[in-house]
Amino acid sequence: MAISETQIDNGIFRVTKWVIEPGGAIPMHRHEFEYVVVPLVNDTMYVTNADGSEIAAELRIGQSYTRPAGAEHTVANRGTATIVFVETEKLS
Amino acid sequence: MAISETQIDNGIFRVTKWVIEPGGAIPMHRHEFEYVVVPLVNDTMYVTNADGSEIAAELRIGQSYTRPAGAEHTVANRGTATIVFVETEKLS
Numbered sequence: 001m002a003i004s005e006t007q008i009d010n011g012i013f014r015v016t017k018w019v020i021e022p023g024g025a026i027p028m029h030r031h032e033f034e035y036v037v038v039p040l041v042n043d044t045m046y047v048t049n050a051d052g053s054e055i056a057a058e059l060r061i062g063q064s065y066t067r068p069a070g071a072e073h074t075v076a077n078r079g080t081a082t083i084v085f086v087e088t089e090k091l092s
Numbered sequence: 093m094a095i096s097e098t099q100i101d102n103g104i105f106r107v108t109k110w111v112i113e114p115g116g117a118i119p120m121h122r123h124e125f126e127y128v129v130v131p132l133v134n135d136t137m138y139v140t141n142a143d144g145s146e147i148a149a150e151l152r153i154g155q156s157y158t159r160p161a162g163a164e165h166t167v168a169n170r171g172t173a174t175i176v177f178v179e180t181e182k183l184s
Contacts, residue, residue: 007156012182013128015156036105038130038178040154062132062178064099064107086130086154088180090104 002026002075007086014091020045020083025076033089036066040084046076059085094118094167099178106183112137112175117168125181128158132176138168151177 001024008015014033020026028050039059048054050072057065077083093116100107106125112118120142131151140146142164149157169175 008128008158010158012126013158015128015130015158017154017156034104036100036107036180038107038180040132062109062176064109064178064180066100066102066105066107084154086156088105088128088130088156090182 002077012090012092014089016087016089018083018085018087020075020077022077022080022082025074028072028074030072031067031069031089033091034066034069035087035089036064038062038064038086038088040086041081043077043079043081043083045083046078047073048076049073059083094169104182104184106181108179108181110175110177110179112167112169114169114172114174117166120164120166122164123159123161123181125183126158126161127179127181128156130154130156130178130180132178133173135169135171135173135175137175138170139165140168141165151175 002020005017045057094112097109
């Protein structure tokens with residue numbers, strides 16, 4: 001299961017905390033806005049793109065990464081620990 | 093002492109990881125851009141504004157907060173543990 005908590009949504013930023021339990025996944029979704037992810041755990045997250053390609057994203061606490069608008073994928077936790085990260089989207 | 097590590101600076105976002113040792117501080121600075129902070133520790137950070145007013149900012153791991161462009165302050169760690177957070181600025 002994946003749980004999201006919207007922490008900020010002020011027309012400038014939308015900041016969402018994501019918690020993905022072991023075996024859980026965020027279903028296929030398309031990112032409308034550029035975004036930055038700040039991981040809160042050290043783990044591996046499996047990202048399957050809309051075209052079927054897959055990458056193993058290595059998460060390191062506090063090591064941010066960014067992706068462009070238009071990214072479309074599912075995000076899965078195939079491990080045994082909970083994955084947590086904070087996603088900041090640039091709305092304007 | 094306060095140490096900054098620029099992780100992303102791509103014209104859209106500037107993402108900086110800040111590490112403030114006990115007794116350290118980020119000197120007076122003005123934020124040119126709106127920004128979001130994602131704390132990586134639970135602690136109290138003392139923010140002294142340019143007008144001399146002071147707030148104790150309670151940091152909670154993964155609990156983000158945002159501030160407008162123009163914020164001008166110093167940020168001090170008066171505790172005994174290292175403070176770490178990731179700051180995402182919206183450059184455009």
